[in-house]
Amino acid sequence: MRIVFLGAPGSGKGTQAKRLEADRNIPQISTGDMLRAAVAAGTRFGQQARDIMDAGQLVSDDIMLGIISERLAEPDAEEGFILDGFPRTEKQAQDLEDLLDQLGKPLDAVIQMDVDFDILSKRLTGRRTCSLTGKLLNIHFSTQEELDACTDAGGELIQRDDDNAETIANRLDVYRQQTEPLIEYYRSRDRLKTVDADGSMDEVYERLLAVL
Numbered sequence: 001m002r003i004v005f006l007g008a009p010g011s012g013k014g015t016q017a018k019r020l021e022a023d024r025n026i027p028q029i030s031t032g033d034m035l036r037a038a039v040a041a042g043t044r045f046g047q048q049a050r051d052i053m054d055a056g057q058l059v060s061d062d063i064m065l066g067i068i069s070e071r072l073a074e075p076d077a078e079e080g081f082i083l084d085g086f087p088r089t090e091k092q093a094q095d096l097e098d099l100l101d102q103l104g105k106p107l108d109a110v111i112q113m114d115v116d117f118d119i120l121s122k123r124l125t126g127r128r129t130c131s132l133t134g135k136l137l138n139i140h141f142s143t144q145e146e147l148d149a150c151t152d153a154g155g156e157l158i159q160r161d162d163d164n165a166e167t168i169a170n171r172l173d174v175y176r177q178q179t180e181p182l183i184e185y186y187r188s189r190d191r192l193k194t195v196d197a198d199g200s201m202d203e204v205y206e207r208l209l210a211v212l
C-alpha cells in the first residue's frame with residue numbers, strides 16, 4: 001500500500017500515520033522528522049533547514065525531491081509506504097507522480113485529514129512530547145493522569161521549536177496557500193479519500209480504516 005497523508009499542521013496525520021505503520025508494517029516517512037534529524041545532527045544543511053522551519057516556511061522543492069527520492073529507494077519502502085508531510089506543494093506532487101511513474105508504483109490513495117481551523121491552533125499550541133517515552137500529549141486535551149505519568153516518571157513535556165504562536169500562524173498560512181490546492185489536484189486524479197479528523201485518536205483511526 002502506497003499512501004499519502006494530506007492535512008494541515010495539527011490535523012493528526014503524524015499520529016494516525018504512525019498507528020497505520022505499526023498495523024500494516026510499512027514505513028511512515030515523515031519529511032518533518034527527517035528534517036528535524038538533520039537539524040539535530042548539526043550539519044550545514046540542518047542549520048539552513050532550522051531557519052526555514054523556525055520561520056514556518058517550506059524547504060525548497062528541489063531539496064525535498066532529493067530527500068524523498070533517496071528515502072523511497074531504501075529497501076523497507078519496497079512493499080509500500082505512508083508519506084506524512086510530503087508532498088506539500090503542487091510541484092512536489094508532480095515530482096512525486098513522475099518518480100513513482102518511473103518506478104511503476106503509483107499511489108493507491110491520498111488521505112485528506114479534515115479538521116476545522118479553530119481546532120488546529122489549539123492542537124498545535126498545546127502539543128507536547130514526553131522526553132522519556134516519546135508519547136505525544138496535549139496540555140489542552142490529554143488527561144491530567146496522562147501528563148502526570150510522564151512528569152512523575154522524571155520525564156519532561158517538550159514543545160517543538162516551531163509550535164509557538166507566530167510560527168504556527170505562518171505554518172497555517174503556508175498550508176492554506178501552498179498545500180490546500182493539492183486536495184483538488186488529487187481529487188481530479190481520483191485518488192482522494194477524506195477522513196473527518198475531528199475526534200479522539202481511536203475514532204479517527206476507525207474512520208481511516210473504513211476509507212482504506
Ligand code: AMP
Nearest residue numbers: 031032052053057058059064085086088
Ligand atoms: P511537519 O513536522 O510535517 O509539520 O514539518 C515541519 C517543518 O518541516 C515544516 O513547517 C517545513 O518547514 C518543513 N517541511 C516538512 N516537510 C516539508 C516538505 N514536504 N516541503 C517543504 N518543507 C517541509
